[in-house]
Amino acid sequence: MKTDLYSEIKVDSNVAQQCGLTNEEYTNILKLLGREPTYTEIGVFGVMWSEHCSYKNSIKLLKTLPRNGPQLLVSAGEENAGAVDIGNGYAICFKIESHNHPSAVEPFQGAATGVGGILRDIFSMGARPIAVLDSLRFGNINSEKTKFLVKGVVAGIAHYGNCFGVPTVGGELFFEDCYNDNPLVNVMAVGIVRTDRLAFASAKGEGNPVCIVGSSTGRDGIHGASLLASREFDDSSEDMRPTVQVGDPFAEKLLLEATLELIKAGVVVGVQDMGAAGISCSTSEMSARGKSGMKINLDEVPLREPDMTPYEIMLSESQERMLFVFDKDKLEIAKEICKKWDVPLTQIGEVTSDGILHISYKGRKVAEIKAIDLVLGGNAPQYDRLAKEPKYLEETRNFDFAKLNLDEINPKEAFIKVFSSPNIVSKRWVYEQYDHQVRTNTVRITGDAAVLRLKEIPGKGIVLSTDCNSRYVYLNPYRGAVIAVVESARNVACVGACPVAITNCLNFGNPYNPEVYWTFKQAVMGMGDACRYLNTPVTGGNVSFHNESQSYAIYPTPTIGMLGIIDDIDKITSLEFKNSGDFIYLVGETKNELGGSEFLKQLFGLVVGDAPTVDLEQEKRLIEFLLEAIRNNLINSAHDCSEGGLAICLAEKAVYSKGLGARINLGNQLSIAQLFSESQGRVVVSLSPEKANEFEFLCEQFSLKYQKLGEVVERTFEIANAFSFEVDELSKIYFNQLEDILG
Numbered sequence: 001m002k003t004d005l006y007s008e009i010k011v012d013s014n015v016a017q018q019c020g021l022t023n024e025e026y027t028n029i030l031k032l033l034g035r036e037p038t039y040t041e042i043g044v045f046g047v048m049w050s051e052h053c054s055y056k057n058s059i060k061l062l063k064t065l066p067r068n069g070p071q072l073l074v075s076a077g078e079e080n081a082g083a084v085d086i087g088n089g090y091a092i093c094f095k096i097e098s099h100n101h102p103s104a105v106e107p108f109q110g111a112a113t114g115v116g117g118i119l120r121d122i123f124s125m126g127a128r129p130i131a132v133l134d135s136l137r138f139g140n141i142n143s144e145k146t147k148f149l150v151k152g153v154v155a156g157i158a159h160y161g162n163c164f165g166v167p168t169v170g171g172e173l174f175f176e177d178c179y180n181d182n183p184l185v186n187v188m189a190v191g192i193v194r195t196d197r198l199a200f201a202s203a204k205g206e207g208n209p210v211c212i213v214g215s216s217t218g219r220d221g222i223h224g225a226s227l228l229a230s231r232e233f234d235d236s237s238e239d240m241r242p243t244v245q246v247g248d249p250f251a252e253k254l255l256l257e258a259t260l261e262l263i264k265a266g267v268v269v270g271v272q273d274m275g276a277a278g279i280s281c282s283t284s285e286m287s288a289r290g291k292s293g294m295k296i297n298l299d300e301v302p303l304r305e306p307d308m309t310p311y312e313i314m315l316s317e318s319q320e321r322m323l324f325v326f327d328k329d330k331l332e333i334a335k336e337i338c339k340k341w342d343v344p345l346t347q348i349g350e351v352t353s354d355g356i357l358h359i360s361y362k363g364r365k366v367a368e369i370k371a372i373d374l375v376l377g378g379n380a381p382q383y384d385r386l387a388k389e390p391k392y393l394e395e396t397r398n399f400d401f402a403k404l405n406l407d408e409i410n411p412k413e414a415f416i417k418v419f420s421s422p423n424i425v426s427k428r429w430v431y432e433q434y435d436h437q438v439r440t441n442t443v444r445i446t447g448d449a450a451v452l453r454l455k456e457i458p459g460k461g462i463v464l465s466t467d468c469n470s471r472y473v474y475l476n477p478y479r480g481a482v483i484a485v486v487e488s489a490r491n492v493a494c495v496g497a498c499p500v501a502i503t504n505c506l507n508f509g510n511p512y513n514p515e516v517y518w519t520f521k522q523a524v525m526g527m528g529d530a531c532r533y534l535n536t537p538v539t540g541g542n543v544s545f546h547n548e549s550q551s552y553a554i555y556p557t558p559t560i561g562m563l564g565i566i567d568d569i570d571k572i573t574s575l576e577f578k579n580s581g582d583f584i585y586l587v588g589e590t591k592n593e594l595g596g597s598e599f600l601k602q603l604f605g606l607v608v609g610d611a612p613t614v615d616l617e618q619e620k621r622l623i624e625f626l627l628e629a630i631r632n633n634l635i636n637s638a639h640d641c642s643e644g645g646l647a648i649c650l651a652e653k654a655v656y657s658k659g660l661g662a663r664i665n666l667g668n669q670l671s672i673a674q675l676f677s678e679s680q681g682r683v684v685v686s687l688s689p690e691k692a693n694e695f696e697f698l699c700e701q702f703s704l705k706y707q708k709l710g711e712v713v714e715r716t717f718e719i720a721n722a723f724s725f726e727v728d729e730l731s732k733i734y735f736n737q738l739e740d741i742l743g
Contacts, residue, residue, distance in 0.1 A: 006364040007038035008309055015039070019046025020223075025381060032373045040310045040359065040366040044374065047223075047277035047315055048284060051545050054380040057511040058543045061524045069537035071500060073198065077376070078289075080121040080201050080273060082539020083193070084501050086565055088457045091195050093127040096135075096188035096466070096505045096561040098544040103185040106244040107152025108159070111185050113247040115160040116319050118189040120273035123256045124322060126199040126263040127191030130441055131452055132161050134171035134187050135466040135505070135559045139180030139552075141422045141741055146175070149183050150742060157187070158433040163249035164256075167442050168434035170450035171466055172559075173427045178470075181549035186505040186542075188466055188561040192456060199263045201272035203286040203294060203325045203351050208269055210283070210294055210349040211331075213262075213338060214255045214321040216302040221245040221278070221317025251320040258341040259322060265337060267330040269351075274321040280314045280374075282323035283357055287371035288378055290325075293356040296349035298366070310361040325351055387521050388514035396475055399608035401594065406672045409603070412723035415647055417602045418676060419730070424598060424644050425737040426655075446656060447575040448491035448640050449564065461572070463497035463564035469643065470555035471596035472611035477519040479611045481526030481558050483680055486619040487642055488562035489534050493623040494638040494683060496572040496630040497564030502531060504541035507557040509548040519556040527558060533616040534623070536562070573630050575639035576656035577686050582636055582712040584662055585695070588622065588682030589705045590646060592673040598644045599676035614680045618704070622681055625702040634687060634695050641682035647675040647719060649684050650709075654717045654727050655734045661717040661727040664710040670721045686712055 009015065016026035019042055029037055029045050037045065047053060055062065067076035073083040073091055081095035099114025115132060122129045134157055139146045161168045166189075203210070221244065262268050270290065272282045279301070283294050298313045308316075324345075326334045331347075338345040352358070357374075359367035372378035418424060436445050443451040449465040467488035473480030489499040504527065509516040531538055541561075547554045566572060577584075594600055595609025629635045641649040646666075654661045666674050687695050692708075699706040718724040 004365060005038050005368060006366050008311060009039040011037050011039055011042045016042055019043055020050050021046055025049060028381070032379060038366055040314055041369060043311045043315050044280045044367060044369065047280050048374040049380050053277050053281060054376050055543055056381045057383050057385055057545065059376060059382050060384060061521060064524065065528045066532050066537045069501065072537055072539060073195065076538050076540040080124045082501065082503055083125060083198060084539065084563060085195060089195055090456055091193050091198065092190060092462060092563060093122050093125045093193055094188065094190040094503055094561065094563055095121050095540055096186055096503045096559065097542040098505050098507060099185045099187065100182060100507065100544050100547055102244040103153050104181070104183055107149045108156040109244050109246055111153040111156030112160040113245040113319055114185055114187045115157055116247045116249065116252050117273065117275040118187050119164065119166065119252065120275065120322065122189045122191035123259050124199065124201065124271050124273045125193060126197045126260065127193035128260060129166045129189055129191040131190040131450065131464060132166050132168045132187060133450065133464055133466050133561065134168065135468065136172065137174045137176065137179045137184040137557065139175065140177050141175045143180065146180070147742055153183065153185055154430050154433055160247055160249045162435045164253050165438050167436045167438050169436050169442055169445050169452065170464060173430055175422045176470065176555065178552050178554050181552050182547045182554055184507050184547065184554065184557060186507070186559045188503065190464060192454060197263055199268055199271050201286050201289060202270040203290040203292050205269055205351055206353045208325050208328045208351045209331050209347045210296065210351060211324045211326060211345055211347045212301060212321055213258065213324050213343060213345050215248065215251050215318060216304040217313060217316045217318045217321070218304045219308065219312055219316060222312055222315045245317050245319045247319045254341050254343050255320055255322065258338050258343040261337050262334055265333055267326050267334045269325040269327055271322055271324050274323055276317060278314065278316045278318070284371045284374040286323065286325065287355065287357060288375040291355065293352040293354045293358070293371060294349050295352055295358045298359060298361040300346060300348040302344060302346050310359065310366040314359065385511055385517045386514040387518040389518050390515040396608045397610050401609070404604060409672055411670070411675060414599065414603055414672065414676065415723055418598050418644050419648055419651055420733050420737050421598055421602050422738055422741065424648055425733065426735045427738060428735055429739040429742060443569065444574060448494040451495055451572055453569050459568055461566045461569040463492045463495045463566055465491040465562045466559060467491060468557055468559045469596070470557040471607050473523055473558060474555040474607065475596045475609060476611035477522035477556055478526040479614060481523040482530040482614050483611060484558055484560045485527055485530035485534065486614060486616070486680065487640065488560045489536060489623055490619065490640050490683065492562050492564030493626040494640050496627065497566040498627060499534060499536050499562055499564045499623065501539050501563050502536050503539050503561040505559040506541070506543045507547050507554060507559065508545055509553040511545045516553070523556055523558045530616060534620060571631055573635060573638050575653055576637055577653055577660040577662065577712045578636040579688070580660060580712050580714055581689065582686040583689055583692055584664065584684065584686050584709045584711060586646065586682060586684055586707045586709050587699060587704055589679065590674055590677050590682065591679045593677045593679045594673060597676060597678045612678050612680050618681050621702045621704060622683065625698065625704055626683065629695065629698060634691050634698065635685040636688065637686045639684050641684055642678060645676035645678050651717060651730055653684065655731045659715055659727065661713050661715055662710055663713045663716065663718050665720040666709065668721060675722065
């Protein structure tokens with residue numbers, strides 16, 4: 001038994017619990033080590049075996065997802081981010097992650113460092129970031145707490161992205177009471193890289209130097225992964241504010257340029273962001289991937305606070321730092337490049353061949369752990385949790401809609417309530433705070449998806465979307481997750497791009513609650529089935545559990561980030577009407593499906609019923625139809641029909657159309673469902689009258705139902721037998737509502 005290891009504090013099961021470990025996990029650690037761990041070691045195990053780093057309650061299910069495909073250059077979860085080959089010698093790297101718990105405790109820095117962390121995941125692959133998207137969810141919009149959180153989060157995202165110099169081009173913003181205590185802040189970053197310059201997070205080559213490149217290490221972020229991100233909120237959560245990292249986007253900009261030049265110069269063996277779990281994570285994961293070990297001397301780590309202990313140094317999550325393994329024969333070149341960019345480079349150790357992390361401090365060894373014992377895919381725990389269908393589902397699914405007396409609802413009053421919902425109205429107040437034109441790649445941000453040109457491949461572009469309707473997932477986790485995937489694919493196709501791959505951010509409550517875990521299990525199954533059917537493999541992502549407080553558990557929220565590719569950037573379409581006199585068509589079928597709808601929420605305060613039905617085969621045909629119609633210039637506009645239903649979809653097309661409106665006739669026997677049902681597989685398009693026959697023939701070729709709704713007119717928005725508005729009147733509601741509420 002080894003006795004030469006130094007421990008600041010004697011470790012027992014109580015200390016292990018303080019580090020987020022269970023008694024069973026502590027017992028397993030004793031077996032792996034063959035001795036009691038040091039205090040530094042138990043801290044490292046605590047962060048590395050936390051839910052946030054090890055995915056111990058989710059990895060078995062995540063492995064069932066389609067994680068490989070002909071265009072994927074790395075398997076999901078194997079590297080810092082996913083990489084998709086887009087041809088011409090280039091790849092797109094993209095990933096989405098959460099910073100929910102930090103943003104609830106400290107909204108500005110929590111959101112800002114969420115942006116910084118996901119950007120580092122992208123450029124550590126050798127890719128230059130070209131876009132950021134976000135998916136944000138907050139509680140009751142009339143709550144002062146919600147307003148404080150919204151303003152702080154949006155300001156944090158804007159601050160980091162704008163200063164770093166990357167456009168924020170799209171996203172979502174939803175309000176629901178279940179997010180009152182636990183907002184969701186999911187951030188997606190996208191970058192482009194030459195395929196021959198992809199970098200990987202692997203430590204190889206005995207004797208190669210291990211270096212920290214970037215900022216110094218402080219006490220910020222300690223236990224951010226193991227405690228703050230891996231437990232639900234309670235009365236002591238405010239005390240966790242020191243666990244939230246502090247970001248510096250200007251330092252990260254320099255780190256970006258230095259990293260890309262280091263990779264281009266061919267001096268890099270491996271590189272990984274030091275985000276969650278800091279030095280603990282990057283040293284262990286890079287060693288495990290490279291089937292190697294490391295000797296690390298913590299005395300060499302640049303510190304910005306005095307008297308930091310080895311425990312604190314290993315667990316710090318200070319931002320703007322990367323761990324590099326350099327070719328030992330090219331270290332001087334690396335130093336010159338970092339000096340050029342005024343980015344600190346400090347060697348803290350070297351690669352070994354024994355597979356063990358040897359951590360020393362002040363001449364004493366404080367940790368000696370096999371890298372494989374710490375990591376996902378190694379000896380980190382993997383659990384099968386108990387899953388049980390939630391009791392609430394029986395009540396929600398059997399809700400009696402007859403007692404709502406929908407036939408007595410005034411359509412005009414209902415429309416105004418739904419159209420003015422904070423979940424429907426323009427998010428202009430948010431995106432005007434973001435610089436979405438920096439780097440001049442942005443073609444379009446409003447509409448169903450964001451469009452970016454690729455200067456590296458003239459004429460080619462990418463299309464990006466983030467989607468999830470958590471009410472659907474709450475009511476039917478399997479079907480709701482399917483809908484999240486197909487809606488994101490539909491949004492990309494509405495612009496004219498072929499959906500090719502997804503990243504996901506799976507936000508759920510306590511996995512030890514069997515009812516919560518059942519919803520997670522069902523959602524993963526639904527996502528996997530939809531991705532397999534649409535041939536959009538999962539490139540990676542993030543699982544965020546414990547999103548609940550003593551008062552609220554969030555709706556299960558599997559956010560989908562979709563990447564689409566378009567070969568001709570000139571062949572895109574947008575949502576708004578283009579010409580007076582154009583015909584308006586609905587492609588797809590409206591069913592009597594009000595479950596989980598915005599209509600039910602705004603008029604009755606209810607989230608009941610079942611999620612809308614979804615037909616994967618029909619969704620696939622609709623996507624193929626849209627791509628064909630747009631390539632052949634058959635349609636002038638397209639808009640996915642989703643939240644709010646057909647009436648809202650049409651109104652949104654009108655308010656973006658600069659004076660154009662619509663005259664619509666849905667028949668004499670107009671029902672509430674025709675206006676506000678959120679049936680899936682529907683798109684509203686407009687087209688020139690002379691192309692109507694060709695358009696209808698194409699619909700029939702793809703076996704899609706279609707209906708002519710009316711035509712584009714000047715200034716008026718009218719649905720016969722329901723209501724009529726001036727478009728200017730709708731525009732005032734749509735574009736000013738959120739700003740008025742938030743002040």
